[in-house]
Amino acid sequence: MQDIYEKILMLAKRRGILFPSFEIYGGSAGFYDYGPIGSLLKHNIENLWREYYLIKENFLEIETPTITIYDVLKASGHVDEFTDLMLICSKCNRAFKAEEVFPDLSEKEIVEAIKEGKLKCPDCNAKIDKSEPFNLMFSTTIGAGKGRKGFLRPETAQGIFTNFHLLYRYIREKIPFGVIQIGRGYRNEIAPRQGIIRLREFSMAEAEVFFDPKEKSHPKYEEIKRNKIRIVYDDKEEIISIEDAVNRKIIANDALAYYMSLTQDFLIECGIDKQKLRFRKHNPDELAHYANECWDAEIYSERFGWIECVGIADRSAYDLKAHIEASGKDMYAIRRFKDxxxxxxxxxxxxxxxxxxxxxxxxxxxxxxxxxxxxxxxxxxxxxxxxxxxxxxxxxxxxxxxxxxxxxIEKFVPHVIEPSYGIDRIIYGILEHNFFETMKKGEKYTILKLNPKIAPIKAGIFPLVNDKRLVDKAKEIEKDLRETHKLVVYYDDSGTIGRRYARMDEIGTPFCITVDHQTIEDDTVTVRDRDTTKQIRLKISDLPKYLKEKIAAL
Incomplete structure (x- = not known):
């Protein structure tokens, strides 16, 4: 019997959401392609994220190269610290990520267990006799001949940090301020086995928010302090107000707490089930080399359990200090005194x-x-x-x-709060949390109940039957909505009206518009709602306003 993950991947492949990369050559673990519907969905999610950070937060956006020179990642600590413990079986020659094979053991315990001959290969059952740190960056050479050493970036953040002095000047030396970047990141995963949950090339949306360390507060904190979030810390779980978590020092400061609340709002608007969302605090032994404190927004999956999809970290002054020391450049901000x-x-x-x-x-x-x-x-x-x-x-x-x-005046090195979003994992969470099956006429019927804001197709447009007058009118409506009103819509005249509804329901299209014989008489059409299946009759001239209002409101 298929589980929900297998059903989603089958649907995704059939309906142009996701395809395994390089499939005609046998594929490669850790790589997926977004099809026509998946690309639209991803684009809509990224634009909704921009609404939060570019419009509501008034941040700057930049775009930097995915290839990064060695010097940058040496200074940032990634050359030395961006590693996973790899286990190697000398009998079958397979390599494994230690924490995935033995999730209940620390790295130290795993190394000790190998010495004592207690760990066995999950594939061939032979004793695992070797472990070593494995750097997760893809290396490359920039230029011909000897060239210059570089890497595919493991995060977009370093492109922001190395431009700090220019961005600070651009914003007229005001602080706090934030900078965002959406782009690709790369991790040469040891053995990715979780489909789009663990990719070697993935999409990230990151914000770096620069603060004066003496004033690590957020101007909108008062607006969100009563919001409730579910948190996991010190082996405890509770639903708590933001204010209570900050006052009890569970969350280090109100700036960090603010971006946790903002992240919750964004994920829920995307379609993540609030009951399947929590924030887990990193234990000291699992903190990244650059982090003072970090919280993961985790979404629950029936197949994979709790999955990290967003990391919200207090990076303190780690990165800017590292680049000041390595480059010798002035990456300071200025604190001005009245007296x-x-x-x-x-x-x-x-x-x-x-x-x-x-x-x-x-x-x-x-x-x-x-x-x-x-x-x-x-x-x-x-x-x-x-x-x-x-x-x-x-x-x-x-x-x-x-x-x-x-x-x-005095100079200081700004501190950084970083919300870092894994777009691909969020997309999988949205698909799973909005995937519904029901029975219709003795057959399984699938509905993807996507928020209309992120739905790839906003409306399907159908002539009821293959009558030239109905076909021409339906195509005229489709063209007007698409070209004049900039709505992504889909024309379909193939199969029964029920089959056409079903195809739209499977890709999350919130509305279906049917042109029938009455349309020719009075210029009205039926509009079907995906979730209720109820239909209303509207004037064609009222369609754009109706659709835009519904999409914005839901």
Whole structure:
């Protein structure tokens, strides 16, 4: 007997929602294509997400390359930290992702169990005798010949971080502000086995929200603080108000909480069942290398259980600090004071007479390196590197002096809250939560009850019978709705009217318009509602307004 996942994939393939990639060559795990209906659905979901972040939140949107140079991902920590523990069976040569095969064991426990010969291969039952960290990035070479090392990006975020200084200037040095990017991400998964839940190439919608760490609040917090969310933390689960969760320090700050509430609103509007949605707090041992705190929005699947579809992380100043250190560029924001603030300042003063006498042509470079060092970190002796040579300097070559300065500004590294959405997983959740089967005339009848806002086709348009007058009028209505009113509609004159309704119901089309003989007499048509199957009669001239109002309201 088929489970819901198999039914959805069969429907998706039959109706042009999803296709396995490269199928004529046997396919490849971790890759799927969006068909004509799936592409429209994905486009509508991404545009609804833009409504939340571009329109309601007034964020900026940028687009950056999917190929990222080595230096960026080395600085961000992905070269060293973006790994999964891989298990290898020496008998059958299969590789497995450790946490999927043994989900109840920590990495440390898995490594110990391998040493003790306690773990067996799930395929051939031989003892697993090897484990190693596996970097999940796809590497590439940029350019011909030796070229430059690069990777397919694991996240869109780094393209935003490396442009921070330009974006900050563009927004006239105002903070907080947010930047979004929708695009592809890549993970060379060890053994993807969950269809579109675990892809090697996937679609992401990410927002990076830059805050002053001294003011990690959100101006709209008061509007959402009474909203309730279901949370899982410290092995407990409860439904709680946003305000209560922040006051009890379950959620670190109201900015993080605000984006959890916004995420809940977005997912529910997309069609995720609220009863099958929760937010789970990461334990300290599962936090990403860049995160201070992270919550996953998880949706429940009958086949896969709870699936992470959105990560909402407090990345603190990790990324910008890393890029400042690696690039040497100014990626700071400015805090302005109304009244001048007097501060004690430590300053390094190089003794250029001594430095010039001993190091001659390197004197200026030594001065520059000295001035990069934080004065409060200097002891009696320091070591610097100039042109690949390590140079040790004692206090005779520099001094650290204290002075008082009046400041009206100070520099700081902004903190970042990041809501990161996995579009493909959200699409699967929408399909599963809105997939319904009923019996009609002794046969199974499938309905996809999509929110009209994201439905790929807004209306099907049918002539009742193959009469030239009805066909011409139906085509005229279809053309007017599509070209004049910019609605995605579908003309169909094949098969019985019942079969045509069924095809539209299977792809989530909310309305079906039928042109019959009465249409020729009085310019009216029937409009059928997908969910109630009730029909009303409308003037053709009223159709655009009716459809647009219904789509916007639901």
């Amino acid at each position: 001048a603030k007097e501060e004690k300042i430590l300053k390094i003063v190089p003794n250029m007479k001594k430095i010039g006498s001993k190091f001659r042509e390197k004197a200026q470079k030594i001065k520059q390196e000295l001035e990069k060092i934080e004065p409060n970190k200097i002891k009696d002796k320091i070591s610097i590197e100039v042109d690949g040579e390590k140079i040790e300097l004692t206090r005779e070559y520099f001094d650290v002096i204290e002075s008082k300065e009046k400041k009206t």
